[in-house]
Amino acid sequence: DSGVTQTPKHLITATGQRVTLRCSPRSGDLSVYWYQQSLDQGLQFLIQYYNGEERAKGNILERFSAQQFPDLHSELNLSSLELGDSALYFCASSPRGAGGFTDTQYFGPGTRLTVL
Amino acid sequence: KNQVEQSPQSLIILEGKNCTLQCNYTVSPFSNLRWYKQDTGRGPVSLTIMTFSENTKSNGRYTATLDADTKQSSLHITASQLSDSASYICVVTNTQRNAGNNRKLIWGLGTSLAVNP
Numbered sequence: 249d250s251g252v253t254q255t256p257k258h259l260i261t262a263t264g265q266r267v268t269l270r271c272s273p274r275s276g277d278l279s280v281y282w283y284q285q286s287l288d289q290g291l292q293f294l295i296q297y298y299n300g301e302e303r304a305k306g307n308i309l310e311r312f313s314a315q316q317f318p319d320l321h322s323e324l325n326l327s328s329l330e331l332g333d334s335a336l337y338f339c340a341s342s343p344r345g346a347g348g349f350t351d352t353q354y355f356g357p358g359t360r361l362t363v364l
Numbered sequence: 365k366n367q368v369e370q371s372p373q374s375l376i377i378l379e380g381k382n383c384t385l386q387c388n389y390t391v392s393p394f395s396n397l398r399w400y401k402q403d404t405g406r407g408p409v410s411l412t413i414m415t416f417s418e419n420t421k422s423n424g425r426y427t428a429t430l431d432a433d434t435k436q437s438s439l440h441i442t443a444s445q446l447s448d449s450a451s452y453i454c455v456v457t458n459t460q461r462n463a464g465n466n467r468k469l470i471w472g473l474g475t476s477l478a479v480n481p
Contacts, residue, residue, distance in 0.1 A: 250407065291408070291453065291471040306469070338407050355407025 251275065252356035254339050260362045266327040269359045273320055273341030279303065280322040281353060282314055285336040297322055298344075326361070334363045366391040368456050368472035376478045381444055385475045387437040387454030395457040399428050399439045402451045402474065411439070411452075444479045451476050 251274035261267055273280050282294040293306035297316035308314075311329075316322045326333060336358045342351035368389045377383050389397070396415045400408035412421045412428040414437070421428050425442045441448055451474040458470065 250409070252407075290473040291455075293469045293471070336405075340407070352410045352413060355409065358405075358407055 250354040250356060252339060252341050252354050254337075254356040254359050256359060257357065258360050258362075260364065261329060262364055263329055263331060265329050265363075266325065267329065267361065269324040269326070269337050269339075269361075271322045271324070271339030271341075271356060273322070273339075274354055277341035277343050277354070278320065279342045279344060279351065280316055280320070281340040281342070282308075282322070282324050283338040283340065283355075285338060285358075286332075286334075291338070294324070329363045331363050334361055336360050366456075366458055366470050368454055368470045370452075370454050370472040370475050372475060373473075374476040374478070376480060377444055379444060379446055379479055379481050382440065382442050383444060383477065385439045385441075385452050385454075385477070387439070387472055389435050389437070389454070389456045389470070391435075391456040391458045391470050393459050394432065394435075395459040397428075397430055397437050397457075398455045399426070399437075400453045400455060402453055404450070408453060441477075446479050446481060449477060449479045 253272045255270045278299045281296045284292045294308040295314050296304040300316050311327050314324045338355050338358045340353040340355045342353045344351050371386045398413045399411040401411055402408040411423050411426050414421050414430045416432050427440045430437045453474040454472040456470050
């Protein structure tokens with residue numbers, strides 16, 4: 249158990265809908281990272297937050313947004329969902345995350361999103 | 365283009381045998397390279413992380429090597445166990461930021477390892 253929790257574990261929704269995925273980092277970790285893992289693309293880094301502020305961006309679509317709250321939990325909002333958004337969404341946390349991504353990242357169990 | 369390529373795509377070995385997985389990258393500028401183990405349906409677990417100046421790093425039966433000149437890394441697994449069956453993913457971080465504050469972790473597609481009894 250990495251200490252990172254994600255809810256829900258599974259989510260099934262329809263195209264055009266909006267969903268929110270939630271992540272609680274390990275106790276004391278300030279950075280949260282979001283990843284998307286599709287079957288044929290491997291893991292794709294989406295975005296990182298550090299102590300409430302956006303720190304780095306990867307291949308995140310404009311339909312997706314994230315935020316980190318004062319208690320350090322994070323939410324990933326996915327809107328106008330398309331069939332291709334079906335994937336595993338992982339959250340990871342690390343103690344710092346400032347500069348260079350040299351921290352070890354601890355991954356949660358993931359949320360499996362199915363868009364029908 | 366920043367890329368990470370892993371080989372082989374899949375590998376089957378017998379329990380107790382050793383194996384070596386390869387990772388070639390074209391990421392520049394380079395910050396660090398990590399190896400992760402991912403069991404099916406679960407989140408990746410970090411095995412090693414190496415920066416530019418490190419050539420070798422071990423974590424139990426896992427030993428990673430890095431040749432920053434040739435941009436190659438390998439993960440050697442010694443005396444394999446059934447629990448080693450997983451996907452092993454190489455991840456390279458580049459430090460360059462563009463105007464959009466994009467810093468990238470470039471993930472390989474992984475090598476799927478099956479250890480049979």
